[in-house]
Amino acid sequence: MKTVINLVLAVCVICLVYICYGSIMGPINFTKEKDIREKAIIARLIDIRKAQQEYRTAHKCYTDNWDTLITFVKTAKVPFIMKEGSLTDDQLNGGMTEKKAMEMIQKAKRTGKWDEVKAAGLENFRRDTVWVAVMDTIFPKGFVADSLPFVPYGNGNKFELAIRKDTTETGAPLNLFQAQVPYETYLSGINEQELLNLKDLQTKLNKYCGLKVGDIEQPNNNAGNWE
Known part of the structure; x- marks a missing residue:
């Protein structure tokens, strides 16, 4: 009889341990x-x-x-601006902007006269728009x-x-x-x-x-x- 009681108690202990373990590990x-x-x-x-x-x-x-x-x-495809060169502090302080710089460069391309661009120090300034696939960009x-x-x-x-x-x-x-x-x-x-x-x-x-x-x-x- 004592052996049976001990077995029942052992089973109860195991069940309690299992329940406690589940209550702790369940949320984790x-x-x-x-x-x-x-x-x-x-x-x-x-x-x-x-x-x-x-x-x-x-x-x-x-x-x-x-x-x-x-x-x-x-x-x-979406537009992507290829940038080369940047405006210096002196250019910015003198009122130059990227928009003005590109307008000056576009004018030079149309007329073939680059003196104004060179005088403004914009020979290496480029802002070109290219179209690239969405899949390749984002x-x-x-x-x-x-x-x-x-x-x-x-x-x-x-x-x-x-x-x-x-x-x-x-x-x-x-x-x-x-x-x-x-x-x-x-x-x-x-x-x-x-x-x-x-x-x-x-x-x-x-x-x-x-x-x-x-x-x-x-x-x-x-x-x-x-x-």
């Missing part, structure tokens, strides 16, 4: 896995922001269509544009993409975008209780339960909610 493991996944998602959201900003520069607005944004990234080599919509660790789910085209009270154009993904999309299955705790905390803080970049409710300079 959840946070560790959350950090790994969110690091990849934040990187993707930053790529989306880059693409949207370039798209707006070219089209004066954002897009809420993934196919349109992907095609733009794959095929569009994304690293090997970047796959087709991956933009998809949430890392999201089991094939896409980011929610929205835009807003409006005007301010002064009549100025207002163009906003946001891309976001809720916690459930990429954190489900790790620890459901910790996920509920995280959502409850964010709700109490009146914050979005997930990761997002930009905001269609109010301008925020396209910041991410992790920044």
